Every structure is written in structure tokens, then in C-alpha cells.
Amino acid sequence: MNKLKLFLVLGLVSAMAYAGGYRVSTQSNKQLAMGHTGVAVVNSADILFFNPAGLVHLESKLSVSAGGFGVFSDVAYQNAEFGTFADTDSPTGTPIYLYATYKVTDKFSAGIGVYTPYGSNVTWPTDWSGSHLVNEIELQAIFIQPTLSYQLFDSVSIGGGPILAIGGVEFNRNASRSLVDEEGTRSNVSIEDSGVTGWGWTAGLLFTPTDNFSLGFNYRSLINIESTEGTATFSNFPNSTLVPSNGTQGFTATLPLPAEATVGLSYKLNDKWLFAFDYNRAFWSEYENLDIEFADGSSSINPRNYKDSSTYRLGAQYTATDKFVVRAGWYYDESPVQSGYFAPETPRNDSQGYTFGFTYQVSSKFAIDASLLYLRFKEINESYDFYSDPGVPVNAPFAGTYKSQAIIPGIGITYNM
Amino acid sequence: MMKRINIKNISLLAAAALVLTACEPExxxxxxxxxxYTAGDADFSKLVTVGNSLTAGFADGALYLDGQTYSYPNILAGQMQFVGGNEFNQPLVNDNLGGLLLNGTQITNNRFVLTSNMGTPVGPAPLAGTPTTDIANKVTGPLNNFGVPGAKSYHLGAPGYGSLAGVPAGTANPYYARFSSSESSTVIGDAIAADGSFFVLWIGNNDILGYATNGGDGEDHNETGNIDPSTYGGNDITNNNVFAGVYQQLVQGLTANGAQGALVNIPDVTSIPFFTTVPYNAIPLDAQTAAFVNQNYAQYNGAMAAYAQTPLLSQEEATARTISFAQGQNAIVILDEDLTDLPDPTQPGQFLPKLRQATPNDLVVFTASTVLGTLADPSNPASVIGVGVPAGDNLVLTENEQQRISTAQASYNATIEALAQANGLAYVDARAVLADVANGGVAFNGGLLSSTYASGGAFSLDAVHPTARGYAYTANTIIQAINEQYGxxxxxxxxxxxxxxxxSDNVN
Structure with missing residues (x-):
């Protein structure tokens, strides 16, 4: 009976899944250093994000973990047919996390997490050759997740909680490839909204048949960030009834933060070595279009047509001494962006992440965590084929060669009492 | 012990992070x-361009800042920077209005913009504002672009063409006067002094265009045999031999320092919307008005029928000269000076007017659109121009007039091609590529470039000069010819x- 129940729960959860797009997988210094595995790794309060079912396995009464990262991400673009080239000069992204968990009883724990799993910071040179698609985008979402965890059976714990997402977006691009005002300045549209909220939930299950083997599942639901109270600013349009008027108006748009499911395992070889493997699937196919409806009745329809995508993660942890733990990992991150939909606002192709890090136990309660991620993208020839100038029936593909790279160092602290 | 490892690791990590963040994706x-990209056999280190309004970046009836930015020489120079090219200086005007001043008084119009009403395009009108480019403020500093709006082939070598003092009298060109090196300098002399390693010469368009845009209301010096250009009027066709002689000297001057270059030929006038926008049958009439007008021409038609019975007038011309209106769109009535002189039987010593209705082979000039259909005499409702009153000879380019133009154009182009070949220069067939634009248009990434007025994308609102997009297309054509010639x-x-x-609706 118990086994059947377990099987059903496992079957349900594993049918679901995360990666690529504007997802930024930096929710823990410890776990990032291990290739961002963690659905079956009980290391610290960070498990609150990776698998809420693991909370109850934490030994301390109170566990707190906090940290942040610097995302140094840049993209080089060129088109050899026309001699155009551009490099992004994106501001440094700063994803953060804070987890606190409290062991209420041996079988029951509660906690709260605050983290920033989504974000995008891409700044191209203003008026560059792809400025009709994007000059600049800044997107961020902060998630707040109260969490409960319960030891259901000796070998099975469950956990979950609601997620409140608070998002903001700034997006700037030129009105078309060539529209200018009377002074020759490119006509421009920018939209801005902040404090947009959306609700979702997460649930997880941790199966620990033996002391050194764990199997974990986690599902995180879709959260739609529906922007209804933002402002769209039209500037540098010529004074003509043939084009939109300059000024500010409202707009509505929906940005999906897709559901994701993770299944993974960890294996403790001995007191020194721990290995972990995670498989994520992110349900990006939810992101079909970026449609912006302006208050004046006009709209901007931007097909995205993302596909569901997988990430394969490997991590290892070596406990060198009582005070010093080193970690390394690797992952392969499939891009949800399909060929022909490669827009420079999120120029992501498949990537490989190489991760390193360590923890230094300063005292019995207090530790410092550090990590480094090097995200390597292959050079790719791609295009975005679904743009057309206003009033023109022919699409104008924006093609070129892209090369991206991201370096993400992070630092954090862990406190256990 | 542990502490040491820790510090060492932290510093290693920090060092790694620094190294990695310092390197951008490549x-x-x-x-x-x-x-x-490669320069092939050419030296693109210094580009010098010589020509008329097309080289200056003239558009929308004016020379304005943005138009100059998108001049074909500036676009070309930008792309040449990939193969050793350097800075390219143009005699930039001050603003995006484009009108010129002479000592504070405006002497040329501001540029045209497309006006609209409730989301529907209306037509061209000058952009409102007070221009700030006074030609008395001479442009200083080195220049690469010697494009002078309005220049004909023989103007380039004419001393005094850039004399400020000559501008009010009309003996000098205000655009050249802004940047001429002296009161007696020549355009070609200044261009040669710039000592380019590579040049583009595009001249000769105005040697036929003045005649064309004025509906053939000028002299064809291939017919008069006049080979003294100092006696030519603005609307005349330059004699073929004069053109050949002048052009040969221009090329000789520009290549004297061993420079390489490209010669651009002369497009067909029929490629530009100035001659293809206003239809020959521009006038709609109802049945009643048509009948009324026909009555007014009954006497003239009778005279034609009578003359057709005499050796003085062929039956063919008599038919062509018979005026007839009907309900619907009607061919306009025009004056055609090439028609036969016929004595007026009712008024001895006088001749009958040389009237006929236009045919699809006649080209009505763009500026006729503001004249046709209006009243020649505001108090006389029967004086509708193109119906009761003929459209003037200057409004229509007849087949004979077109023939004179194309004869001269073919000769000029033969000269240009021969000199390109003789000097190992790139020959740019602008005639062919602009004909493509006019005949159905040219597809590009995300659109179609055609010569349809205002909406076609290739031609600016003056209906003669390209838009920035049209100039970019021209620059591409020149680039292709250069690449072909020089590898x-x-x-x-x-x-x-x-x-x-x-x-824009910022108009007066």
C-alpha cells in the first residue's frame, strides 16, 4: 500500500521539470559549485529551494544560508555580409538568496526562502543593427517561498509551499529598423513595470532508502507575470498622424516563468566523497509570444515559440577536512530557443557550465561558501526570422554570428544552530 | 594550516574570476x-568623391544634415573602413531643415516632409523652421566629398562656380560657394588637390535632367551644334562632344596622381518618379462636362479634319491632334512644339495652337500635379488646365523630347564606359540597377525597393533624388562594381x- 502510494506520487512528479532562456540557476553557492545539482543533496538550508522535502533532514534546529553572485555575461555579435558587429555591455547581474529553516519536531520542519531565479540583463549599444529587436532589457523576479516539510515514512519525506513572485521589467528598443524623427533620431519605445506579482507553488519528495543514497523529486509551477500597470514610453517619433504619438501610455503583457521539474540522486561514497546527478526539465513551451498590447489599441506581437528543454547536471563534493570542503561540477544546459527564433534579447544557445567552489567552516556554527561558474557557449550562426517593419508584409530576418560567455562568481554564508 | 589553504584558495578563486571576467567573448x-575583408588590388586609404547632388547626399529637395550622413559617399567610406579606409569629411550643413541662407536671407527651400491627415498621407511640404546654414560661413578643413548639387559636367571645371560674389547674380553655385577654396577655384581642382587614393566620379545627370524636368523646355545642343557650354541655358541638353571632352579631362585630372576609382553612369530619366507619378490621363470628367468641353474644341477639330485633306498635315497627325473627351479619366490637352505649324484660317498671319491630347508615351512631370485641374483664369470655369487650357510645354516630356534625352544619355554613358575601360577603373551601371528599381522593384531583406512616389522607399519627396535607403542601394551597387574591378x-x-x-506635420 505504502509502496503503491509512493509509486503514484513518484510517477506524478517525475512527469513534470528547468534551464536556459532567462532562467538564472544560481540559487546556492554550495550547490552551484556542484553543477547546481541538489534535488537529492541535503547540505544546508539551500535545500529549501532545490527540494523542500529535504528540509526535515537538516540536523540543526535553525539553519540559515545567504549569498549572492555577480553575473558577468557578455555577447559578441557580427554579420559578415554587412560588416556589422556589436558587443553587449551588460550591467553585472546580482542574483541573491536567503534561506532559513527551523526544525519544529523531528518529523516536521518549516522555513522560508527568498531568491531570484529569473533575470536578464542585456545591454546592446544603442541604435546597433539589431536595435529594432532590443537595445536593452532588464528583467528580474524575486521569489518568496514559505515552506513546510514532513517526514512521511522512514525513507520518504515530502515538502512544499506557495511561491510569491515579484517581478519587474524594463525593455527598450527602436520602433523599426529605420524610422526616425525630423532630426534623424531613431524612434524608440520602452516599457517599464515593477512590483508585478504572481503566485505559484512548489512540491518535492525525497526518498532515502539507505544512509548513503537519496533520490529526489521537485516540481515548481508556472508563474505568469502579468503586467497591467506599467508604462510604455514612445519617444522620437516624427510629428505625424502616420506614426504613433510621442508620450506615455499604459500597456499589458504577460511573461511566463515556466514550470520546471527535477529528478536527481546523490550517493555518498564514504565520509569524504559525495556525488550528485540532477535532471531538470523546464516547460518553456509556455512562452509562445511576447505580446505587448498598448493602451491606444496598437500592439507588438513577438513570436518566441520556446521549446521545453532539459539540463543535465553532475556534481561532486570532497570533504577534505573538518573545516574545508571543496566542490566541482559540470552541466549541460539545452537552450529553449529554437532555430529562427534567436532574438538578441535572450541570445542563448546550448551551453556547458563548469563549476567550482568550497566551504570553509569558520566555527562550528558559521561557514563561508564560495563558488565560480564558467558558462561556455559555442559560437553560433542564428537568426530571428519573425520581425517585420510596421506595414511591411515581408519578414526581415535578423541574422548573424553570436558568441556568449558568462562568468559567475559567488559568495555566501551558512549558519547552523 | 587550514587557514593558509583557505586564503590561498580564495585568492586563487579571485584571480581566476578576474582573469575570466576580463576576457570578453570573442x-x-x-x-x-x-x-x-580585403582591399584586393586597390588602395582605399583616402576616398574622394566628385559629382552633383547625388554625390552631395541631396534629398527631399534640399541638402540637410541627415541626408548628408546617408550620402552614398559617406556610406561607401564607412564600408571602406573595413579595407583600409579612413576618415571621410563632408561639407556638412548645420541642420536638418536644409535651407540655405546668404547673409541671413534664405535662398533655397527647406526639405520636404510627407504631411498627413488623420492617418492618411497627403503630400510633400517644406519642413517648418528657420534654417541656419549661411553659405557666407565658409566650410574650413579638409574635405573628401566634392558633390555639388546642380552641377553639370562642365561646371566642375568652371572657374568662379564657387564664387560667393557670383551667387546673387546666379553665375555661381551656392552649395559650392560654401566650400570652394577660392573665388576662382574649380570643383575638380579642389577635388584633385585632395589627393585621394581612390575616387568616385558621378557627373552628367544634370546635363540632361534640367531639360527633362522642365518638360523639354530647353535647347538640345546636339541639334543646335553649339559646343560652347558657357552659352548654355540651365534647361539645355549638353552637346555629346562637349560632355566627352569635359569628362575625359575630369578623369585625367583625378587619375593624374595614380589614383584608382569608379565611374558611375547616367540613369534613365524614366527611372525616377518625377516622370512616372502623374498619369497622362490625370483628369476625371463627367459626361456633361465632357460634352461641354468637346464643343469648345469643335472648331479646332474641324480645322484638323480640313488640313488632313491637304498635304500640309498627315492623317496620322490630324488624328493625334483631334481633341475628344468622354466620361471618366481623360488624357490631358498639351502644347507640343514639335507639331506642324498650321496657319489659322480665320486669322491670317496667325498659327493654330499646337494642341493634342497626351498619350501613354508622354511623361507628365511631377510638378504638374499642382497645376493640372486648376483654373488658368480663376474667373473662368472653362479654363481648367489640361482640359480647356493646354498644359504648358514645360509640364510634359513628349516622345520626341525623350528621344533627345536618351540619345544624349546613351552617348554620355558610352563615353563613361570607354573611359572606365581605358583607365582600368570600375564602371558602375547605375542605369541598369535603377531601371530594376523602376520596373517592379528590387527585393531586399524585409522589403521591396521601388520607385513608387513616397511609398516605394527608393526616392525622396522631391521625386528625383534617392532616399537614404535609395542611396544605400546605390552605395551597394558601387561597392559591387569596385569589388569586381579590384578584387x-x-x-x-x-x-x-x-x-x-x-x-511630419511640422509644416507651415
Whole structure:
């Protein structure tokens, strides 16, 4: 009976899944250093994000973990047919996390997490050759997740909680490839909204048949960030009834933060070595279009047509001494962006992440965590084929060669009492 | 012990982070690093361009700042920077209005913009504002672009063409007077002094265009045999031999320092919307008005029928000269000076007017659109121009007039091609590519470039000069010819990124 129940729960959860797009997988210094595995790794309060079912396995009464990262991400673009080239000069992204968990009883724990799993910071040179698609985008979402965890059976714990997402977006691009005002300045549209909220939930299950083997599942639901109270600013349009008027108006748009499911395992070889493997699937196919409806009745329809995508993660942890733990990992991150939909606002192709890090136990309660991620993208020839100038029936593909790279160092602290 | 390892690791990590963040993503074959494109056998280190309004970047009836930015020489120079090209200086005007002043008084109009009403385009009108470019403020500093709006072939070598003192009298060109090196300098002399390693010469358009845009209301010096251009009027056709002699000297001057270059030929006048926008049958009439007008021409038609019975008038011409209106769109009535002189039987010593109705082979000039259908005499409702009153000879380019133009054009182009070949220069067949634009248009990434007025994208609102997009297309044509001649690989530009006409209701 118990086994059947377990099987059903496992079957349900594993049918679901995360990666690529504007997802930024930096929710823990410890776990990032291990290739961002963690659905079956009980290391610290960070498990609150990776698998809420693991909370109850934490030994301390109170566990707190906090940290942040610097995302140094840049993209080089060129088109050899026309001699155009551009490099992004994106501001440094700063994803953060804070987890606190409290062991209420041996079988029951509660906690709260605050983290920033989504974000995008891409700044191209203003008026560059792809400025009709994007000059600049800044997107961020902060998630707040109260969490409960319960030891259901000796070998099975469950956990979950609601997620409140608070998002903001700034997006700037030129009105078309060539529209200018009377002074020759490119006509421009920018939209801005902040404090947009959306609700979702997460649930997880941790199966620990033996002391050194764990199997974990986690599902995180879709959260739609529906922007209804933002402002769209039209500037540098010529004074003509043939084009939109300059000024500010409202707009509505929906940005999906897709559901994701993770299944993974960890294996403790001995007191020194721990290995972990995670498989994520992110349900990006939810992101079909970026449609912006302006208050004046006009709209901007931007097909995205993302596909569901997988990430394969490997991590290892070596406990060198009582005070010093080193970690390394690797992952392969499939891009949800399909060929022909490669827009420079999120120029992501498949990537490989190489991760390193360590923890230094300063005292019995207090530790410092550090990590480094090097995200390597292959050079790719791609295009975005679904743009057309206003009033023109022919699409104008924006093609070129892209090369991206991201370096993400992070630092954090862990406190256990 | 542990502490040491820790510090060592932290510093290692920090060092690694620093090293990695310092290195930007690099493309395997980066344009930015150079080496993607080659100059072939040419030296593009200093580009000098010589010509008329097309070289200056004239558009929308004026020379304005943005138009100059998108001049074909500036686009070309930008792309040549990939193959050793350097800075390119133009005699930039002060503003985007484009009108010129002479000592504070405006002497040329501001540029045209496309006006609109409730989301529907209306037509061209000058952009409102007070221009700030006074030609008395001479342009100083080195120049690469010697494009002078309005210049004909023989003007380039004419001393005094850039004399400020000559501008009010009309003996000098205000655009050249802004940047001429002296009161007696010549355009070609200044261009040669710039000592370019590579040049583009595009001249000769105005040697036929003045005649064409004025509906053939000028002299054809291939007919008069006049070979003294100092006696030519503004609307005359330059004698073929005069053109050949002048052009040969221009090429000789520009190549004297061993420079390489490109020669651009003369497009067909029928490629420009100035001659293809206003239809020959522009006038709609109802049945009643048609009958009324026909009555007024009954006497003239009777005279034609009578003359057709005499050797004085062929039956063919008599038919062509018989005026007849009907309900619907009607061919306009025009004056055609090439028609036969016929004595007026009712008034001895006088001749009958040389009237006929236009045919699809006649080209009505763009400026006729503001004249046709209006009243020649505001108090006389029967004096509708094109119906009761003939459209003037200056409004219509007849087949005979077109023939004179194309004869001269063919001769000029033969001269240009021969000199390109003789001097090993690139020959740019602008005639062919602009004919493509006019005949159905040319597809580009994300659009179609055609010569349809205002909406076609290729021609600016003056209906003669290209838009920025049209100039970009021209620049691509020149780049291709240069690459072919010199084995270079200069990249073309994406013409969809270049503006078409500007819509604005900022007009007076």
C-alpha cells in the first residue's frame, strides 16, 4: 500500500521539470559549485529551494544560508555580409538568496526562502543593427517561498509551499529598423513595470532508502507575470498622424516563468566523497509570444515559440577536512530557443557550465561558501526570422554570428544552530 | 594550516574570476579584429568623391544634415573602413531643415516632409523652421566629398562656380560657394588637390535632367551644334562632344596622381518618379462636362479634319491632334512644339495652337500635379488646365523630347564606359540597377525597393533624388562594381536599416 502510494506520487512528479532562456540557476553557492545539482543533496538550508522535502533532514534546529553572485555575461555579435558587429555591455547581474529553516519536531520542519531565479540583463549599444529587436532589457523576479516539510515514512519525506513572485521589467528598443524623427533620431519605445506579482507553488519528495543514497523529486509551477500597470514610453517619433504619438501610455503583457521539474540522486561514497546527478526539465513551451498590447489599441506581437528543454547536471563534493570542503561540477544546459527564433534579447544557445567552489567552516556554527561558474557557449550562426517593419508584409530576418560567455562568481554564508 | 589553504584558495578563486571576467567573448573570425575583408588590388586609404547632388547626399529637395550622413559617399567610406579606409569629411550643413541662407536671407527651400491627415498621407511640404546654414560661413578643413548639387559636367571645371560674389547674380553655385577654396577655384581642382587614393566620379545627370524636368523646355545642343557650354541655358541638353571632352579631362585630372576609382553612369530619366507619378490621363470628367468641353474644341477639330485633306498635315497627325473627351479619366490637352505649324484660317498671319491630347508615351512631370485641374483664369470655369487650357510645354516630356534625352544619355554613358575601360577603373551601371528599381522593384531583406512616389522607399519627396535607403542601394551597387574591378571584398550594407521618407506635420 505504502509502496503503491509512493509509486503514484513518484510517477506524478517525475512527469513534470528547468534551464536556459532567462532562467538564472544560481540559487546556492554550495550547490552551484556542484553543477547546481541538489534535488537529492541535503547540505544546508539551500535545500529549501532545490527540494523542500529535504528540509526535515537538516540536523540543526535553525539553519540559515545567504549569498549572492555577480553575473558577468557578455555577447559578441557580427554579420559578415554587412560588416556589422556589436558587443553587449551588460550591467553585472546580482542574483541573491536567503534561506532559513527551523526544525519544529523531528518529523516536521518549516522555513522560508527568498531568491531570484529569473533575470536578464542585456545591454546592446544603442541604435546597433539589431536595435529594432532590443537595445536593452532588464528583467528580474524575486521569489518568496514559505515552506513546510514532513517526514512521511522512514525513507520518504515530502515538502512544499506557495511561491510569491515579484517581478519587474524594463525593455527598450527602436520602433523599426529605420524610422526616425525630423532630426534623424531613431524612434524608440520602452516599457517599464515593477512590483508585478504572481503566485505559484512548489512540491518535492525525497526518498532515502539507505544512509548513503537519496533520490529526489521537485516540481515548481508556472508563474505568469502579468503586467497591467506599467508604462510604455514612445519617444522620437516624427510629428505625424502616420506614426504613433510621442508620450506615455499604459500597456499589458504577460511573461511566463515556466514550470520546471527535477529528478536527481546523490550517493555518498564514504565520509569524504559525495556525488550528485540532477535532471531538470523546464516547460518553456509556455512562452509562445511576447505580446505587448498598448493602451491606444496598437500592439507588438513577438513570436518566441520556446521549446521545453532539459539540463543535465553532475556534481561532486570532497570533504577534505573538518573545516574545508571543496566542490566541482559540470552541466549541460539545452537552450529553449529554437532555430529562427534567436532574438538578441535572450541570445542563448546550448551551453556547458563548469563549476567550482568550497566551504570553509569558520566555527562550528558559521561557514563561508564560495563558488565560480564558467558558462561556455559555442559560437553560433542564428537568426530571428519573425520581425517585420510596421506595414511591411515581408519578414526581415535578423541574422548573424553570436558568441556568449558568462562568468559567475559567488559568495555566501551558512549558519547552523 | 587550514587557514593558509583557505586564503590561498580564495585568492586563487579571485584571480581566476578576474582573469575570466576580463576576457570578453570573442568570435573566431571577428570583423572587429580586422582581416575579414580585403582591399584586393586597390588602395582605399583616402576616398574622394566628385559629382552633383547625388554625390552631395541631396534629398527631399534640399541638402540637410541627415541626408548628408546617408550620402552614398559617406556610406561607401564607412564600408571602406573595413579595407583600409579612413576618415571621410563632408561639407556638412548645420541642420536638418536644409535651407540655405546668404547673409541671413534664405535662398533655397527647406526639405520636404510627407504631411498627413488623420492617418492618411497627403503630400510633400517644406519642413517648418528657420534654417541656419549661411553659405557666407565658409566650410574650413579638409574635405573628401566634392558633390555639388546642380552641377553639370562642365561646371566642375568652371572657374568662379564657387564664387560667393557670383551667387546673387546666379553665375555661381551656392552649395559650392560654401566650400570652394577660392573665388576662382574649380570643383575638380579642389577635388584633385585632395589627393585621394581612390575616387568616385558621378557627373552628367544634370546635363540632361534640367531639360527633362522642365518638360523639354530647353535647347538640345546636339541639334543646335553649339559646343560652347558657357552659352548654355540651365534647361539645355549638353552637346555629346562637349560632355566627352569635359569628362575625359575630369578623369585625367583625378587619375593624374595614380589614383584608382569608379565611374558611375547616367540613369534613365524614366527611372525616377518625377516622370512616372502623374498619369497622362490625370483628369476625371463627367459626361456633361465632357460634352461641354468637346464643343469648345469643335472648331479646332474641324480645322484638323480640313488640313488632313491637304498635304500640309498627315492623317496620322490630324488624328493625334483631334481633341475628344468622354466620361471618366481623360488624357490631358498639351502644347507640343514639335507639331506642324498650321496657319489659322480665320486669322491670317496667325498659327493654330499646337494642341493634342497626351498619350501613354508622354511623361507628365511631377510638378504638374499642382497645376493640372486648376483654373488658368480663376474667373473662368472653362479654363481648367489640361482640359480647356493646354498644359504648358514645360509640364510634359513628349516622345520626341525623350528621344533627345536618351540619345544624349546613351552617348554620355558610352563615353563613361570607354573611359572606365581605358583607365582600368570600375564602371558602375547605375542605369541598369535603377531601371530594376523602376520596373517592379528590387527585393531586399524585409522589403521591396521601388520607385513608387513616397511609398516605394527608393526616392525622396522631391521625386528625383534617392532616399537614404535609395542611396544605400546605390552605395551597394558601387561597392559591387569596385569589388569586381579590384578584387576587393568590401561588404555591402543592409538597406532595410536606412530610412525612407520622413512623415511630419511640422509644416507651415
Amino acid at each position: 568570435l573566431d573570425n571577428a570583423i572587429e579584429e580586422g582581416g575579414v 576587393s571584398t568590401i561588404p555591402t550594407v543592409d538597406i532595410g536599416n536606412y530610412p525612407s521618407v520622413t512623415a
